Amino acid sequence: MTKLSKQQILEVLSHISVAGEGKNMVESGAVTNVITFADEVVVDLTIATPAMHIKKRAEADIIKVIKEQLSDKADVKVNIKVETPEPSTPQNLIKGKPIPGIQNIVAVASGKGGVGKSTVTANLAVSLQKMGFKVGILDADIYGPSIPIMFDVANERPLSMNVDGKSKMKPVENYGVKILSIGFFTKPDQAVIWRGPMASKALNQLIFDAAWGELDFLLLDLPPGTGDIHLSIMQSLPITGAVIVSTPQTVALADARKGVAMFEQESIQVPVLGMVENMAYFTPAELPENKYYIFGQEGAKNLAEDLEIPFLGELPLVQSIREAGDIGHPAALQTGTAIEKAFEDITRNMVEQTVKRNTALPPTEVIKITTMAGCSAVN
Secondary structure (H helix, E strand, C coil), X not given: CCCCCHHHHHHHHCCCCCCCCCCCCCCCCCEEEEEEECCEEEEEEEECCCCHHHHHHHHHHHHHXXXXXXXXXXXEEEEEEECCCCXXXXXXCCCCXXXXXXXXXXXXXXXXXXXXXXXXXHHXXXXXXXXXXXXXXXXXXXXXXXXXXXXXXXXXXXXXXXXXXXXXXXCEEECCEEEEEHHHHCCCCCCCCCCHHHHHHHHHHHHHCECCCCXXXXXXXXXXXXXXXXXXXXXXXXXXXXEEEECCCHHHXXXXXXXXXXXXCCCCCCCEEEEEECCCCECCCCCCCCCXXXXXXXXXXXXXXXXXXXXXXXXXXXXXXXXXXXXXXXXXXXXXCHHHHHXXXXXXXXXXXXXXXXXXXXXXXXXXXXXXXXEEEEC
């Protein structure tokens, strides 16, 4: 018989496909090589599935089409190699179900408790609102909710409202910030003793059974650590980015490093927008030019540099910040003070990092930036 050419073999193979694949086996690249020796034909085939019946069918189809369309005397051998493609992990792995109307979801986290995470969340929210953004806070610290106290709404309760025929929770609002917290549903002296699944279910209700409306930013006040609540939140929501809060001391920094590592896990990949250093230094009123670094100097700033994440700014250890939180009037509301300026600078830096994140990575939802009174604004 006349020697079959490689081109003839490829031509007939272009009329069949591997089961489960749309393209023919030549166009799809499944046929990796064809060799002919007189009446012998060798076809190398690479497929993505190890299933035996798929391999057998592919081999039978190749032999059949060559014998029927080219030569029934051809000695056809098929070498099949299985290569299962690695699951692709996009740079901005978006998990969870978006909430209609919410542009950016920012998680505020800390590896360690007591570093001022909730205080930073509350004042970020107020600063964003003063800049003209529509803002909400989800207090996800199930076991120690403090946002209701910091906004002077501890005695309030979310109302029910009808949205498109469904009953939804209307967030409590103060200082222009919408708030939902498990603290609204428990008594002040009542401990929340829930296992992970129950806590996660409660959070899902606060997230998806709420009428948040249109928000530029939804801030999530996460509990300390790196546990079940964090994973549930990240599985439930497409988080735009995270802000890590730490004090300068070594113990807090060790936990902050773990917090950053959690968000940067390959299976999570939530961009870290930056780090905030709280209780950076103490300045007594009688010595306004002095700075005392009680917990260490620039520890969080140095850690941010080591981890190659943005440093958003520092906050001093000031009695008025604590007092403002205790009376439910966040310190960022104190117009014309150095504390207001410090929170404003940190907030502006966070917004800028959010813009960069949404520009560099396929965003949760594209945001547009305009200039408004010297501040960035999301439209």
